[in-house]
Amino acid sequence: MSPRNETLRPPEGAAAPRRHPDAPAPGELLGSHYDECFGCGGGQDHGLHLAARAGEGVSVTAEFTVKKAHQGAPGLAHGGVLATALDETLGALSWLLRTIAVTGRLETDFLRPVPVDTKLYLDAHVTGVDGRKIYSTATGRLGGPDGDIAVRADALFIEVKVDHFIAHGRDTEIKAAMADPDQVRRARAFEVNP
Numbered sequence: 001m002s003p004r005n006e007t008l009r010p011p012e013g014a015a016a017p018r019r020h021p022d023a024p025a026p027g028e029l030l031g032s033h034y035d036e037c038f039g040c041g042g043g044q045d046h047g048l049h050l051a052a053r054a055g056e057g058v059s060v061t062a063e064f065t066v067k068k069a070h071q072g073a074p075g076l077a078h079g080g081v082l083a084t085a086l087d088e089t090l091g092a093l094s095w096l097l098r099t100i101a102v103t104g105r106l107e108t109d110f111l112r113p114v115p116v117d118t119k120l121y122l123d124a125h126v127t128g129v130d131g132r133k134i135y136s137t138a139t140g141r142l143g144g145p146d147g148d149i150a151v152r153a154d155a156l157f158i159e160v161k162v163d164h165f166i167a168h169g170r171d172t173e174i175k176a177a178m179a180d181p182d183q184v185r186r187a188r189a190f191e192v193n194p
């Protein structure tokens with residue numbers, strides 16, 4: 001499905017996505033980029049605990065089970081939580097590019113309601129790269145990786161350096177992250193030239 005919004009379509013001359021030679025192998029679990037991340041971190045009780053795996057090329061798959069804490073309407077997932085699942089899955093593509101990137105735009109289509117306790121099967125891939133701009137798309141399906149599409153998104157991520165987080169993050173958390181060798185290792189795993 002091609003993006004409905006022109007600004008999310010890779011422009012003429014954009015480069016084809018290129019998997020970094022040191023990217024995790026297809027099938028490898030990517031792990032969390034930050035333990036306190038609401039999308040993928042183990043340290044957030046009500047977080048999504050989304051688990052992503054490297055796919056072929058510049059693609060990932062991920063799974064997320066909707067919990068009681070994620071409701072909007074009775075027994076149904078909140079749309080913002082579903083958008084977060086898509087955002088997090090798209091963010092995981094950074095591991096394959098070995099580029100740190102943040103979401104600039106995220107356009108989400110909600111096609112079916114998603115009940116509590118449902119497992120959402122997500123996949124995402126990069127569609128093109130234009131300088132710092134990374135174009136990508138994701139879907140979330142019900143029942144299995146080939147099930148009906150419940151949600152989909154097109155996105156534009158923008159490449160940033162670690163300095164982006166150091167400049168904008170709250171001091172307490174940045175200091176703690178910088179003092180944690182495991183966190184520094186994870187940040188470096190995203191960057192070709194840290």
Ligand SMILES: CCCCCCCC/C=C\CCCCCCCC(=O)SCCNC(=O)CCNC(=O)[C@H](O)C(C)(C)COP(=O)(O)OP(=O)(O)OC[C@H]1O[C@@H](n2cnc3c(N)ncnc32)[C@H](O)[C@@H]1OP(=O)(O)O
Binds near residue numbers: 178
């Ligand atoms: C050692 C300790 C340190 C810790 C390290 C931790 C490691 C963590 C590792 C990995 C983290 C990954 C986390 C993933 C989590 C999931 C994803 C999220 O939810 S991310 C959060 C939500 N997003 C934001 O908070 C962005 C907020 N926005 C910004 O900060 C800026 O706007 C930013 C960086 C996106 C761009 O600002 P500019 O000043 O750098 O660059 P400009 O010139 O404005 O944009 C560059 C190009 O992109 C276009 N652009 C930018 N934003 C756009 C937009 N919204 N729509 C269309 N185009 C846009 C511009 O038009 C420009 O294009 P032209 O080069 O002129 O062609």
